[in-house]
Amino acid sequence: xxxxxxxxxxxxxxxxxxxxxxxxxxxxxxxxxxxxxxxxxxxxxxxxxxxxxxxxxxxxxxxxxxxxxxxxxxxxxxxxxxxxxxxxxxxxxxxxxxxxxxxxxxxxxxxxxxxxxxxxxxxxxxxxxxxxxxxxxxxxxxxxxxxxxxxxxxxxxxxxxxxxxxxxxxxxxxxxxxxxxxxxxxxxxxxxxxxxxxxxxxxxxxxxxxxxxxxxxxxxxxxxxxxxxxxxxxxxxxxxxxxxxxxxxxxxxxxxxxxxxxxxxxxxxxxxxxxxxxxxxxxxxxxxxxxxxxxxx
Numbered sequence: 001x002x003x004x005x006x007x008x009x010x011x012x013x014x015x016x017x018x019x020x021x022x023x024x025x026x027x028x029x030x031x032x033x034x035x036x037x038x039x040x041x042x043x044x045x046x047x048x049x050x051x052x053x054x055x056x057x058x059x060x061x062x063x064x065x066x067x068x069x070x071x072x073x074x075x076x077x078x079x080x081x082x083x084x085x086x087x088x089x090x091x092x093x094x095x096x097x098x099x100x101x102x103x104x105x106x107x108x109x110x111x112x113x114x115x116x117x118x119x120x121x122x123x124x125x126x127x128x129x130x131x132x133x134x135x136x137x138x139x140x141x142x143x144x145x146x147x148x149x150x151x152x153x154x155x156x157x158x159x160x161x162x163x164x165x166x167x168x169x170x171x172x173x174x175x176x177x178x179x180x181x182x183x184x185x186x187x188x189x190x191x192x193x194x195x196x197x198x199x200x201x202x203x204x205x206x207x208x209x210x211x212x213x214x215x216x217x218x219x220x221x222x223x224x225x226x227x228x229x230x231x232x233x234x235x236x237x238x239x240x241x242x243x244x245x246x247x248x249x250x251x252x253x254x255x256x257x258x259x260x261x262x263x264x265x266x267x268x269x270x271x272x273x274x275x276x277x278x279x280x281x282x283x284x285x286x287x288x289x290x291x292x293x294x295x296x297x
Contacts, residue, residue, distance in 0.1 A: 063155075077143055077155070090104060162195075165189070174218065219241050
């Protein structure tokens with residue numbers, strides 16, 4: 001599959017070059033996240049770092065966009081159900097050219113277009129406002145069905161968290177997606193095993209997640225969500241198989257909170273991180289040291 005970002009020249013087409021481009025994008029996304037986090041000294045930095053590879057695959061390889069025209073009717077829709085992951089999505093939108101990189105400095109500030117929780121009315125490229133979890137997939141199902149009825153070939157991509165699998169509304173939407181044979185719907189689930197109240201398994205057990213999604217009729221895969229090559233392969237299989245079979249597809253992505261920054265990977269309180277002033281440069285140094293253009297960090 002070739003990159004489909006409309007308006008971006010010289011996109012990579014070989015499998016190897018795609019992986020190289022996405023890893024580089026993920027690395028820059030992580031740097032953007034650290035820069036934004038330092039503005040506030042705290043935030044959902046760990047989730048953004050953990051999801052950076054998924055976001056890079058979406059925005060540097062999968063999505064069909066016109067960066068200068070975020071409301072283009074033919075665009076693929078990326079729905080961030082987990083509104084508190086907005087720091088990661090802003091970084092990806094900047095990497096894709098939808099918002100200026102310089103604007104990231106305003107993250108979370110008064111009158112900024114980049115609030116700490118995603119709001120569609122504020123930010124170009126932010127398709128829905130995220131807050132209470134469990135709503136995103138229902139919106140995605142309605143949007144995918146609506147686009148199909150309009151004859152619009154755009155894809156809907158929904159990013160949700162493992163904590164949202166606690167919600168009955170998520171499973172109702174999953175059932176509806178299969179009923180309507182929505183082959184234009186792809187979901188990524190961040191399986192980072194962490195919620196605000198503690199480990200996901202301790203709040204409400206969701207396993208076996210793969211078998212549950214498959215039983216709802218979805219084309220289901222589970223991969224290392226911090227392995228770019230595994231993600232690209234999963235996306236290729238999903239887009240091919242789901243569209244051919246006329247069923248929605250889901251990729252369960254096992255990720256590590258704080259990925260790429262060992263200092264943050266070990267934080268005990270990782271849902272909303274408070275990072276000391278002297279630690280930000282340490283984080284950048286670790287991120288730079290851990291990346292050589294070929295690994296996943």
